[in-house]
Amino acid sequence: DGGITQSPKYLFRKEGQNVTLSCEQNLNHDAMYWYRQDPGQGLRLIYYSQIVNDFQKGDIAEGYSVSREKKESFPLTVTSAQKNPTAFYLCASSIEGTSYNEQFFGPGTRLTVL
């Protein structure tokens, strides 16, 4: 079955450590996105990529970094510069980055900073 996988489902890290969240899709989608979800709030866009080897900052990119070396993969690194990293992180993809196409979401990674 085609879809998006995120790993791990739960992640714990100590303050001051960088951590990388995995996102893989086998839908052959061009566009991929990373969102952060906090309790009682909507999704906020961290980074997005419309094509391999290219990505742009979203609304809350500070303290995060990404890479897009392969079409299927869009890993997110949460750096020690992110002041409040505890949150639920969602990865999504769409066929292409246009306004008509819906996004397909992975199951999410819950990051807790201890």
Next chain:
Amino acid sequence: GNSVTQMEGPVTLSEEAFLTINCTYTATGYPSLFWYVQYPGEGLQLLLKATKADDKGSNKGFEATYRKETTSFHLEKGSVQVSDSAVYFCALTNTNAGKSTFGDGTTLTVKP
């Protein structure tokens, strides 16, 4: 900029009750509008969408009509079930990058 405002929750209904979740938006141009659903501990799933004014999106008994004159995309269902309990997000997309703007979500609980 773009924004989406959803009816505040939580919403609690009895099984077979009528559901309306209000959604209004602010955007330039001609956005596409979406409703997504999120079950506990999971990612979002597309529920329905509409890409131009007066379009009606529908799926699993849910409906929403794209009303440009009132900038609204209200979600309705005639008879809810316990299994409809979830968080519902209204969203719009109107850029070539496909970036979406989401509302804050409305939590629906349906009691038997």
